[in-house]
Amino acid sequence: MSMFKPSMLTLALVAAGVVSHTTFAAEETAKKVEVIEVKGFRASVVESINTKRFSSEVVESISAEDIGKLPDSSIAESIARLPGLAAQRLDGRASKVSVRGFSEDESATTFNGREQVSISDNRGVEFDLYPSEIMSGVTVYKTPSANLEAEGIAGVIDMQTIKPLSVDERVVQINTMYEKTSFDKLNPDGDDAGLRGTFSYVDKFADDSVGVALALTTMTSPNQEKRWNAWGYPTFGDDDKYSILGGAKPFVRSSTLERDSAMFVLEMAPSDNLSMVFDALYVDFKDKKILRGIEIPFAWGQGTISEQSAVFDEASGFVTSAITEGQRVVVRNDYEERGAELSAFGFNTKYNVNDSLTLELDASHSSVDKKVWSLESYSGTGRGDNRGAADTIGYTFNGGNTGAQFSHQLDYSDYDLIKVGGPLSWGGSAALNDKYGVSETEYKNQLQDGFLNTPTVEDELNTLKLAAKQALDNEFISSVEGGVSYRKREKNKVSEGYFLTLSDFSYPDNTGMMVVPEQYRLGTASLDFIGMGDMIAYDSKAMVADGQFSQLAESLTKPDHTTKSWRVEEQVTAAFVQANINAEIANLPLSGNVGVRYVKTKINTQGAIARNTGNGQLAFTPSDVENDYSHVLPSLNLSLAIDETQTVRFGAAKTLSRPRMDEMHASLAREYKQQPDDNGNNWEITGGNPNLAPKEATGLDLSYENYFSAEGYFSAALFHKELDVWTFDGSVEEDLAGVVNPSTGEVPENTTATRKYKENGGSGDLWGYELALTLPFNLFHDTLEGFGIIVSHTGVKQDVKDQYGKEYKLPGLSEKIQSLTVYYENHGFQARTSMRKRSDFKGEINGVGFTGVQVDIMGETIWDAQLGYDFGEGGFNSLEGLAVSLQVQNITEEPFTALSGDNALQVRDYQDYGRTYMLGLSYKF
Template sequence: MSMFKPSILTLALAAAGITSFAATAAEEKQLKNDDVEVIEVKGFRGSVVESINTKRFSTQVVESISAEDIGKLPDSSIAESIARLPGLTAQRLDGRASRVSVRGFSENESATTFNGREQVSIGDNRGVEFDLYPSEIMSGVTVYKTPSAGIEAEGIAGVIDMQTVKPLSKGEQVIMFNGQYEQTSFDKLNPDGDDKGFRGTVSYIDQFADDTIGVAFAYNTMSSPNQEKRWNSWGYPDTEVDGQTYSILGGAKPFVRSSTLERDSAMLVVEAAPNDRLNMTFDALYVDFNDEKILRGIEVPFAWGQGTRDKDSFVIDEQSGFITSAITEGQRVVVRNDYEERKAELSQFGFNAKYDINDDWSIEFDASRSKVDRTIWSIESYSGTGRGDANGIADNIGYAFDGGNTGAQFTHELDYSDYDLIQLGGPLSWGGSAALNNKYGLNDTAYQNTAQDGFINAPEISDELSTLKLAASKVLENEYFSRINFGLSYRDREKVKQSEGYFMTLKDFSLDNPGMVSVPEQYRLDSASLDFIGMGDMIAYDTNGLVNDGYYDLLQESLTDQKHLTRSWTVQEEVTAAFIQADINAEIGGIPVTGNVGIRYVRTEQSSQGFEASNINGLVVASPTDVSHDYSNVLPSLNLSFAIDQEQTIRFGAAKTISRARLDEMHASIETSYNSEKPDENGNYWSISGGNAELEPKEATGFDLTYENYFDAEGYFSAALFYKDIDQWIFDERYDVDVTGKEDPATGELPPADRNTATRSSKVNGGDGSLWGYELSLSFPFSVLHESLEGFGLIASHTSVEQDLQDQNGNDYELPGLSDKIDSLTVYFERNGFQARTSMRKRSDFKGDIYGSGFATQQVDILGETIWDAQVGYDFADSGIAGFENLSMTFQIQNITEEAFTSLQGDNALQVRDYQDYGRTYLLGVSYKL
């Protein structure tokens, strides 16, 4: 059996992530001194080969996707492509794959980098929402499941690195145009929504000055529709029937949503290599992101409403203790016409220079700056039959659950599409604000708490990150190590969140004129259908137009509700790191061994500014807060690859890793209250809740063992075991803190001396446990069975994950984002220009984060899902048709089986919190390469 030892050239190419199939095949041919057939494949199969070679020649455990050209990744979304990799899966947000989990850990436990540099995020936390990044301008993605000391990001789950093209590596001029028409399977669910869209990309790559300067540019524009039929419940309280307690529907908020994601992106890469020793690269990325949503539905109070429940109508499922069908009489509802606009603007600039001082020494300098600003303007507009709880025509409403997870069907008697019956104004007394009541003189009147005719959530996020890195490497001449790398890096990040909300009141409202207002003719949009829940048609009007044209007065909610101050904060992090890493290139017992061993020292100085807020006589009083904290971590890592023969490799990885605390948990904003009359259950009169600016990272020591068999240029089999010993996780805790000298916010006086402790509620580090699992993955070209099957193949993976984690009090804890089973499958055919493939990604139940009230992050139980996509296409390059040689066409269907997104409230499968039906999406694409 012949043995081979990869050369430094091969290792360097692999480490740089630019190893192409042709390069590695040629290198192997030289190394092995035998004849190797170099197979040239293009299209999807070409990207499969590139991905396999990235995995094969990496010094770590990685997964990879690769694009044949800019704009030709296998999927229309970066997240969808990543979610097909072994051990990875995605959570959908508004029907689009967005948040990526790695080996059971949520997006907050992995780091995301762009060309090796950590990324800012548009959410409240660190986890990147990948729908911000267009797949059309990326050349590939590499997921590092085991770390090395030189990687400039930290994450217990791993690091996801998105890459742009290197124009000098391309070696030829490329001018490409991609266009794609998109349509949803639902007709317009809202009269002013979209069910059709378009995306287009133009890209240019070229080399100049005898191939010493390369330029790559790509521009992408997208207008992508998405529609949803959504059942949403308020909850399921208990009620008593004949002395027995059963659960009943508290209320529901079903609606239809029409969204349009508009995104313009531009990418520029300039690469210069004036001589064989110097290489410089400048890259820039700009993304303008605008997600517009139109939502219409009817909030239906039930057990928590004002109607009388007819117990004779109850249908009870004794096994689950749930009332599956009931009628409430004399119920008033809220008709909602909502509008939401989520805008984000991302800019990123980076510069990298590598210089070979001589044949042994090289140095590298890298600097980057990235920033994202996000604003949300989310309007709720209310209408109904009369203002307040007691006015207007009531309805008799029934509900019935069908036994599945799809929510309930309603019966009703009123016509909610009648503009004479349904008018603008607050139909229920929800406006419990002292500021609203004081403004309109509603205290102690029949119209108290009735001045809320709508509401606007308006949170803003700004995230800025600057990085510097200086590193050096030296080639070593010994039998164990081929190179030593060392360096310093610095990251400075600041994230700011500002939370605000506004009460909406019709501008003509007063105690003398407390009625409702008909929707003006110019804002009427006919009706929206709610037949999917049995409520028929409802009025549809232009909410954003009414607000912009001044039909409502706005009043800040932060005047009377301190939650906006406790959700507003600034967090800064300064991270200084030093690393040293040795690349292994040895032979042990006749077996070639490659890999790396290193250690990374990370010093973090974090601080946060926020507010300490109290509510006094219905109004908010606040003072600034400022908390600083510092800590350090030592992170050793080891990666070993044992080349059993030319095809088989065994890998071992061991490392200590960290994941930093979520930003919405480690801020300095708190809410304080003092009860002078009665102590709490801890015996304290003071209570404090909010963020904890002294949180430190979660820690894990991980071990990986992988067997890989590369039996074909297009095929491999891999089996992996992984284990993580977890420590210092972050949990909720209530504990005592000293508040000596703190004044009563209501009186300004010091409380008695025996009241100098407070009950503090926040997140803390504590608890421990473990996570373990296995992965099986296969890429199998059917041509290995028989040459007649050339072009057929499949890619499949299965991941199983288990955990045993307890909080600091010994209570079991379930990791967010963890599905204990993850599967993916792609079956493809590509030959003579024709290509077809179908793909499946499947995950079991998990806990996931969604946007809750006021766009605060909320965790819910989400049911597992199986999503099927399909694509067919034809590349005319080999068609022989003159003028069509550079043309290719594709047709895709996403979510073929119309898999819904479903979350539950509690363990009862009938108690559906959310049922979101997105339908299918069809895409017709054309690509032309000059």
């Protein structure tokens, strides 16, 4: 039959080394055509376009011209600029990525095609763990094919390292960068400046049969924040018509992200029939946070609200301003350290048995070990309730979503007034009272002077894949491939917390508070941004290390740690077969693939069932549950070339997302409450659901792509997901006949319990469209050579109902996602400004005890800019290889804002990160 003949444009791209999916004949022909070479950011654009153009699936891609030269300092920021993708910021850094309206839990992340572990409690990857400096590119698969070794309803995000045998010449390069925040030090012991450095080496040996790539990176990156945080907004009055600020916890945060990493790739091709690649990645990640602020209770505090001072917003009934008298607060000096070590190894070998049959073996291991050490240190004017000086504190909510401004009378920077110790009765613990011999006295439940959270996560994944590919002499099917794979993943989480009490506290001899010793004093931290002035700043971490506090495990009396501690083992056996299409229909080239993937999953989850023994202590019973399920996942990808520049794509597939691990474990807690719930039950059971099934969806994609230039294209896409199975909050009644009430030691009359957990059910649809344009301005006139624009817009809608038929908003879904990049690159000069924008969405943040909490996050528009100059490209031959750059992140100082409910005045979080400046220098030998 008549085969597709590549255009001169395609051949030029092949000769430039940016097209990977071509025939040998096309490569030979390409040598005869003239090639216009582009470098730098423009070369990355060309390579990304061609990855999209020549892929069998619907994909988006970012590429690096050279190792360590992705377009952004953060890989998450680069990913978030792709059409249909958006990032959620964590402590000011882009971290979690959603695809086409689905949260990070619904997409899989792979590294060189292999699924990766995560440092979170679940499967969603936090991308700030991965250095952009070691990546050569990222490909996002929006439609799956049967041979992809990962599953996700939203798609698969694959990060790639360099293949050294594909590099034309030796590369030895050093990159350095100085980083500075726009805020001066918000904490006296914080950082407002940092450094990054990368050394990379790529070379080939033995007649280009052995290639080596090595990258070493180190980073000390500062980040600072002024944060307003509200506890909540209780209602009052007839029909709860009015609402008021329940309490606030504003603070200033100074963080330093320290990350050291090493990447190594060994590629060998000892013969034309055999190729082998070994890659390894090691990341040592440590995020240190210093937080200082003042917790101010209003509706839930000791103070009395002056009715004359209250100002109401008539439209919403919200108290926008008020004054409380006799108010006592908690001054906080907190420290948090989140550390993780990631190791990943992979080996891949391919052997050509003959001209048509190829065998493949792939084996990999990845593991992560995360430890969190989160310290809360309390201080105030007196221990417990009604001791020490009280304050008169007022608040007024500002316009917009910036939270409230406060007024006060006490001096919180006075070390003689503000002393270490628990100023409010928040430390209720029977074990803590027993430890100090405090029973029915005025000091009961007033012994908590701080708290220490120490959760740990271990995640390990081992995989093995065997596959074969047979080329066919067929007018429709060019090849058939198939294989089997086995993945074993084990994730363990241990949750623990400790009550802290001053070491010299004794009852009844020494029940006071501690004046901060001189050796721990650091001066003051300013809270002027919310009107609270200066507050004392001391080194709480050093005080704990020096034994100034005694510790008592919270898990002795509180069952929460039981339901947050678990082990999940997951064994996935998969088999696939796929036919790769290369045909003609009506003289138009048709390519793609059709296949089916069978996946069998076996689950074993272990935990504990906690119950109260009646004396305030807990007893535990081991819990071990097994579950298994299997799925058949068909997929189809078709690409019809209308002509040499225009392509129509169609995709259809059945997909799944595995349950969140913090929702499918076997740990439970039983608690008897004095007041019955809405079902009339006093018993409550909380925990995981080991029988939770994966979420399932059927997806359809249709897109039109026009590659009108080597550096430009336009695409329009429609997508639809029918959600067949989803996960929602649910409850069921269980009978606890014979179980005694721990407070009385007798079996209660009502033995029915309400068990709260996640369950499968509901259904719905998600649909949307994507528009993307990459336009080089040289198409309009030669004088505009080097100018260009990259723009995309995505619209997403949903109609999802839970198992009770109620409307449900998918986490991570923004109805509008937009990105814009305007660039100029020519004669060594580079300039680029980028914008990413998303509308409101539900996102997950860390709540009490590092439990994920869903909140309403307001939409945001983030602008970044880069300037750079390559001296060699600019004609300075003596400075060949030297380049400098200047970046500004978050130019408009866009805040992160989360609301509590529908009222825009009821701000839960307002986080101001300021700007970040980066000055970089690189030298390529």
